[in-house]
Amino acid sequence: MSGLADKLDGLLGRKGWLTGADAAGHARDWLDRYGESPLGVARPRNTQETAAVVKACRAAGVSIVPQGGNTSLCGAAVAGRTGAVILSLARMRDISAPDPASGAIEVGAGVVLAALHEALEPHDLIFPMHLGAEGTAQIGGLIATNAGGSHAARYGMMQDLVLGLEVVLHDGTVWDGMRAVQKDNAGYQLRRLFCGAEGTLGVVTRAVLKVYPAPKQRETALLALPDLAALAAVGTALRAEAGEFISGAEFFCDLGLDLALRHVQGLDYPLESRAPWYLLVELTAGSARVPLSEMLSDILESGFEKGLVSDGAIAMSEAQRAALWALREEQPEGQRLEGPQLKHDISVPPGRLEQFLTQGAALCEEIMPGVRINPFGHLGDGNTHYNLSLPDAGGDFGPVKERLGLALGGLAGELGGSFAAEHGLGRAKVALADALRAPAERALQARIKAALDPEGVFNPGVVVRTGG
Template sequence: MIDPATALHEILGPKGWLSGSDAEPYQRDWLNRYGVAPLGVATPADTSEVASVVKLCREAGLAVVPQGGNTGLCGAAVAQQSNAVIVSLSRMTAIGNPDLDSGSIVVEAGVVLAALHEALEPDGLMFPMHLGAEGSARIGGLIGTNAGGSQAFRYGMMQDLVLGLEVVTPDGRVWDGLRAVQKDNAGYQLRKLFCGAEGTLGIVTRAILRLYPKPRQQASALLVLPGFAAAVSFGAFLRGEAGEFLTGLEFFSDFGLQLALKHLPDLAYQLEARGDVYLLVELASGSLRVPLDEILASALEWGMEQGLVVDGALAATGAHRAQFWRLREEQPEGQRLEGEQLKHDISVPPAAIARFVEAGAKICGGILPGVRVNPFGHLGDGNIHYNLSPPEGRADFDGKAELFAEALSSLATQMGGSFAAEHGLGRAKVAMADRNRGLVERELMARLKAVFDPLGTMNPDVLVRVSQ
């Protein structure tokens, strides 16, 4: 028998099989915390090549690690062992013609999210998934991590936007689930199960995605609020008053604003007042008959009367709007440039956001006095990126990273939320899941994994550990 690398090279050709230094760019995860050199990187040209790779790896006892844009934050898309093959779908980037009257489109899993947005531009349709990594994140990775982003409270997460899937299963067969309908109750909802499975149950090769009409008008505002409790109340009011148009409800803190302004000199904050919390509100409508500006202005006015809003400005131009968004989008970058940081991807019921932020700060201050909390995220679905910077004048967290993670994850769990809201478990949070979730749940997951992948070769040790 020839060695697996030679065999893979033969199947895939020189474009489809990268090894040695060519494989290096695929080796480490985005946060540079995980990844050893794999046997090589397969970049198959189509589904049948993916299936061949998976089959061959299975026979050769090699682990298979599916990789999308490699922008995940939990290390799920790189190898932990040298006898592994990374399967990158970066060459499978075909975008079908959208079905305009149905609102759907077929794409290969290697399509970059921003490329899909661009391809839909002329057709009056949109794919409502937006997140920081959209310039490099690929559809397959977004499905694997069940991505959320800023519009999830309005349009759903990937699991809500996927109609049909094609998946190469761990035994190298192809599941053709490429149906283009929302209503398909012919058995278990496999299409939902593969969303968020982090490549541990198979490799998604194609998807049929749900599209929405592109709005014809937008209205955006940046608001200054006295605190998180006010933000929660104002958010609930907005959901009632402008629920159908509300497409963005993003928050960040004054500390986050300080960091962003400090480290990104081209950023501008043009309102007069400052507050503890800032809200970026966005409304959008397909109808030009809706007085969006008026609705937003009147909500703002109500907020001010109620003492929930201190100050605010409506974006008068597109450039103005982009400025508002950059204040929110540069939150991670501002904090990164401040130095060492700890990221926590929390969700709680939206009504509990203020309670979480407050209790979390108390707990964190107890662990390391002076630690600086920078919560930002998505108010509509209660998703808080509860990130930490060391105390002023300190460069690190005094070796207490695990203590913070444990305390915050258990607080989220107590509040009926999640310690892995939209980034998933990957390699980083498997142990945390084992601690925070009940035995029945973790066992069901381990059994699920075992039944789809009895040999345990598909992205091993990601999401769940199957005890041998």
């Protein structure tokens, strides 16, 4: 056992310092693509212990990989080299009583998103972030990746929902920015900078988050659509008629639905006919006096009349609502079970989504004829999870992976969008960032990294290339 391991063992105790088999569950990312063997996993109980871990690692010259729920899709929360210390925040899961009059709540970095949702329910409040991994993802990790999800077009991404932060810096100093106000222009917006820094600039230990009153009404519908033009037109109609009430507008295609229905148990497709595209719409209102149900029916009816909607169903119960969402949320699992896949996380200005999907499909077909494209995502912010499965005839993604990433990311950039919308860069997309973003931008990122973590203690190899 190294001197550092001894020290951390003494500092954190049996439950706080895991090695060997006990650490194994933390060593690899959940797609099992990244993660070298760590020295061990530090599990501090509080900010002071976290600071002590950072000081000890820094003194020993050992790098630190902060880890939340370990649901990163880009390998951001596991080690790039053997011997690093994984710093799990999982034990820091305090949730304060919410302050409804201020719309704020204090949480520890290790709080699981679903646990926060549950804690707020009796108070008739919501934390408006929803994503597939919410049963596992932790607040600290969501902050580190500046998570988005299905409600982001209405409520913003994580950085929009963070009022205050506490962060342990590279030398073990604690920055206490646990304020609870939207307006704080006392210098550079540090709270925003740490959101999306993927654990490379400091370790988020606590946060003050915005909370909202729970909606008093909710309407959910699944629409079947004949083509991409209809998707765009229905999106426009929705924005025009009910724009401020759209909590979710998730689009997907028939391949994604098919993969989910074929591979995942217990799903139920409620419409009579299938279609090339689908839109799952959720409207919510904080006032009971908004005629939400009529608004949704009218949009659907008008869509039928114009031939923009070929079939549709409105959820009449919470169970039906959950069943509609499952058709969307189980698609990643369906595609995983289908076999090898390539994931891309693209955003384009919403008005250019149709163009991206059309041109993107042509690029893919050119690079890998027959490749099966499953684009699904968030209509409101133009964010597409553009996932590929092998052609029916089989094949190998290895030789075309890089070319596909560059082509699709390049197209997104040309359209004013991003090749890294909401999953971050992690280890997986650093090379892509170096290729697709201007040297001036990458140099700025490197300068910020060097300024806040000059010795490269935190998460080396993530976001920017570093020596570590």
